[in-house]
Amino acid sequence: MSDAWIVVLAIGACTVVFKALGPVVIGGRQLPPRLAGVVALLAPTLLAALVVVSTFATSRTLVVDARAVGIAAAVVAIVLRAPLLVVIAVAAIAAALVRAL
Amino acid sequence: MSATHVTSAGAGARAVAPLALAVGVFGMTFGVLARDAGFGPVSAVVFSATTFAGSAQFAATSLVSAGGTLTAAIGTAVLLNVRYVPIGLSVAPSLHGPAWRRAHRPQLIVDESWAVGHLGGGRYDPGLILGAGLVLWGTWVVSTGIGALAGDVLGDPERLGLDAAFPALFLALLAGQIHDRRGFAAAALGAAIALVCVPFVPVGIPIVAASAACLIGLRR
Numbered sequence: 001m002s003d004a005w006i007v008v009l010a011i012g013a014c015t016v017v018f019k020a021l022g023p024v025v026i027g028g029r030q031l032p033p034r035l036a037g038v039v040a041l042l043a044p045t046l047l048a049a050l051v052v053v054s055t056f057a058t059s060r061t062l063v064v065d066a067r068a069v070g071i072a073a074a075v076v077a078i079v080l081r082a083p084l085l086v087v088i089a090v091a092a093i094a095a096a097l098v099r100a101l
Numbered sequence: 102m103s104a105t106h107v108t109s110a111g112a113g114a115r116a117v118a119p120l121a122l123a124v125g126v127f128g129m130t131f132g133v134l135a136r137d138a139g140f141g142p143v144s145a146v147v148f149s150a151t152t153f154a155g156s157a158q159f160a161a162t163s164l165v166s167a168g169g170t171l172t173a174a175i176g177t178a179v180l181l182n183v184r185y186v187p188i189g190l191s192v193a194p195s196l197h198g199p200a201w202r203r204a205h206r207p208q209l210i211v212d213e214s215w216a217v218g219h220l221g222g223g224r225y226d227p228g229l230i231l232g233a234g235l236v237l238w239g240t241w242v243v244s245t246g247i248g249a250l251a252g253d254v255l256g257d258p259e260r261l262g263l264d265a266a267f268p269a270l271f272l273a274l275l276a277g278q279i280h281d282r283r284g285f286a287a288a289a290l291g292a293a294i295a296l297v298c299v300p301f302v303p304v305g306i307p308i309v310a311a312s313a314a315c316l317i318g319l320r321r
Contacts, residue, residue: 002139003139003165003171004135004138004139004140004144004165005144006171006175007148007161007162007165007171007174007178008140008144008147008148008151008152010175010179011148011152011157011158011161011175011178011179011182012147012148012151012152013151014175014179014182015151015152015153015154015157015178015179015182015185016151016208018183018185018186019185019188019189019208019210020189020203020204020205020207021186021189021190022186022187022188022189022190022191022192022193022207023189023192023193023196023203023204023206023207024200024203024204025193026190026193026194027193027196027197027198027200027203028193028194028196028197028198028203029193029194030194031193031194034319036194036223037319038316038318038319039187039190039191039223039315039318040222040223041223041283041284041287041314041315041317041318042187042188042190042191042223042315043191043215043216043219043223044275044278044279044284044285044287044291045287045288045291045311045312045314045315046184046187046188046212046291046308046311046312047212047216047271047274047275047278048287048288048289048291048292048311049294049295049307049308049311049312050267050271050308051268051271051275051292052292052295052296053295053299053307053308054264054267054268054271055265055268056296056299057299057307059304060299060303060304061299061300062296062299062300066259066262067264067265067268069265070262070265070266070268070269071265071272074265074268074272074273078272078276084116084119084270084273087269087270087272087273088119088120088123088269088270089119090269091262091265091266091268092123092261092262092263092265092266092269093262094262094265095262095264095265096260096261096262099260100260
């Protein structure tokens, strides 16, 4: 088997198992109230972490680059209650303009 | 599928449609990168269809391309995807039916479809996740195939600012998910933990570490 296929199958299998693990074990049952209180905060917490990492990290280095300008433009669009499509477009256009300068 | 499922699947598909362009360009870029790293078109497409997580696929393929060891490539991608364990746990109470169905339904979960499917307070709509996930998955798999076969026809997605599209989407979804001070506190703490961790731990771990911020949910 080629190296590429080993990488594809190993990572693919792990990811499929990661996604299935919780639903197979817990599946349909309600979580205990205290655990439910923790899990309810996962969405805002992980989304906030994804925002800052995908804006300010390049591998293991923190950087401020065109993406930061894009996200700043997105903040303005969100505050002005722009639709999702506009928020995404504004961020991409702002970052592209900064790179073009 | 019930009528409500069909309706919410449509709503989920519409919610992520604006992102499909960015996903498509990155999918093609991934296909090109995979081809240059020595992956055949079939393995590149199977990679996108099974792993369905751009960051892990880019990281692993770049490492293979740069002459890294297989262990490093697989290890990095696995760490990047560990967040799908807590993410899977969060949707578990919303998924019913036999075990095989509970195992394959969450496969369409990716950060974006998961966030779109969140109704608030830890409740998830499987229909929204399904609709959003199908659009993102189809776009990702097809565009990977185009990139792997046709090569570089679009140029650098960063030149188009498309790398800023993903944090912008996450931020817009986040803004709709904070309903009280506790949610705001968890988000701020999670962002701080992730940023502080970036220079010190392997790629992917900052996101997993950030989930510790959820423990403030233990307070009543």
